[in-house]
Amino acid sequence: MEASSDTIPRKLLDWYDAHARDLPWRARPGTEAPDPYRVWLSEVMLQQTTVAAVRGYYAEFTRRWPTVEELAAAADEEVMAAWAGLGYYARARNLLACAREVAARGGEFPGTEEGLRALPGLGAYTAAAVAAIAFGRRAVVVDANVERVVARLFALDEPLPGGRAAIREKADAITPATRGGDFAQAMMDLGATVCTSRSPRCLLCPLAARCAARALGEPGRFPVKAPKKARPARRGRAFWIECDERVWLVRRPGRGMLGGMRALPDDGWHSRADGSGEGPLDGPWGHAGKVAHVFTHFALELQLAVYLGDRCDSLGAEEGEWWPLDRLEEAGLPTLFAKAARLALADTGELA
Ligand code: SF4
Numbered sequence: 001m002e003a004s005s006d007t008i009p010r011k012l013l014d015w016y017d018a019h020a021r022d023l024p025w026r027a028r029p030g031t032e033a034p035d036p037y038r039v040w041l042s043e044v045m046l047q048q049t050t051v052a053a054v055r056g057y058y059a060e061f062t063r064r065w066p067t068v069e070e071l072a073a074a075a076d077e078e079v080m081a082a083w084a085g086l087g088y089y090a091r092a093r094n095l096l097a098c099a100r101e102v103a104a105r106g107g108e109f110p111g112t113e114e115g116l117r118a119l120p121g122l123g124a125y126t127a128a129a130v131a132a133i134a135f136g137r138r139a140v141v142v143d144a145n146v147e148r149v150v151a152r153l154f155a156l157d158e159p160l161p162g163g164r165a166a167i168r169e170k171a172d173a174i175t176p177a178t179r180g181g182d183f184a185q186a187m188m189d190l191g192a193t194v195c196t197s198r199s200p201r202c203l204l205c206p207l208a209a210r211c212a213a214r215a216l217g218e219p220g221r222f223p224v225k226a227p228k229k230a231r232p233a234r235r236g237r238a239f240w241i242e243c244d245e246r247v248w249l250v251r252r253p254g255r256g257m258l259g260g261m262r263a264l265p266d267d268g269w270h271s272r273a274d275g276s277g278e279g280p281l282d283g284p285w286g287h288a289g290k291v292a293h294v295f296t297h298f299a300l301e302l303q304l305a306v307y308l309g310d311r312c313d314s315l316g317a318e319e320g321e322w323w324p325l326d327r328l329e330e331a332g333l334p335t336l337f338a339k340a341a342r343l344a345l346a347d348t349g350e351l352a
Helices: 007-019 036-046 051-064 068-073 076-083 090-104 113-117 124-135 144-153 164-174 180-193 212-216 325-331 335-347
Strands: 233-240 246-251 285-294 299-307 321-324
Touching: 007 180, 036 051, 036 068, 036 090, 036 124, 051 076, 068 090, 076 090, 113 124, 124 180, 144 164, 144 180, 144 212, 233 285, 233 335, 246 325, 285 335, 299 335, 321 325, 325 335
Parallel strands: 233 299
Antiparallel strands: 246 321, 285 299
16 A cells, blocks of 8 residues: 555644644744754754653753753763763763854854754754754654654565665655654654554554555554664673762763763773773672663673772772762762662662
8 A cells, every 4th residue: 555645744744733742842833933952952862762751851951051052161071960861971972062063153053954964963863853843944854753653654564774764765755845843743743652662553543544554454563673683791890989978989981881971980891891800999899789781782780899998098089089978969870870879878778
């Protein structure tokens, strides 16, 4: 069954006018143009992250840095700490680089997909999304929700990731010349609320009469995914060194995994190798337990060692800092180390 490109956008936009989700970064259909800074910020935060997880971070970022110039002027550590817990920390570094570039150009985001693409850290998806949503341009915006809707609408059965080119081609074919932002957001909303991954609600779908997967009676089969490769399992250790109500924290190297974030010292584990097992002190160490954490490319089992000695002075100030335990929440520890810290505090009896 072939879907007609002139009726799909019309049906979808009519549905969107009545059912658009109310999101803090979004302008209602037909109202004033949205602020490009807020659209860009939300799109960067939403990559690989759910709307529910982003809401609080978005509110906090826009409260502290209401304009791109204010974000550009913020200290790196402050922004990295505010991002803590949202994951994929390279996004925060790129966010700052991009904010500074836009501020240096007078605070205006470029209004075209091409111009946006030239900014640091703006990939094809984000450039298309901002061009469409903030500037109303016709752009082909394909996130995971849109990918699912299009694969079902046209019953595209080439497995992902190889099948993405065909999905994009079909998405292009149904993207209208006008209302680019509303169309992109309508597709996202349909995927998020009706054409959901596990149980598509075809009876409520404005595109049901045009949907090939529904006609086949098996919408859940699309998009077809290639079998997943097993995630490698890595092991490492992290070290909780406590002295006078303070804990020793280090700053991770600027590039690479969790780069630029405060963290507990560890034994050098990374995505391709286990850690050495060695800590910043000889010990004696107690064992507080293990933390399991899944990154995109590997799973980590982190053993937490707790320092039981009294030679805290041997740690060099240039390698880290003593952080007060009663202000640990302000350290901006990424989720892995926040979990480890909770474990240590429970082990040492400091967490009720
Ligand atoms: S009819 Fe069902 S499968 Fe097809 S687009 Fe709508 S919700 Fe998705």
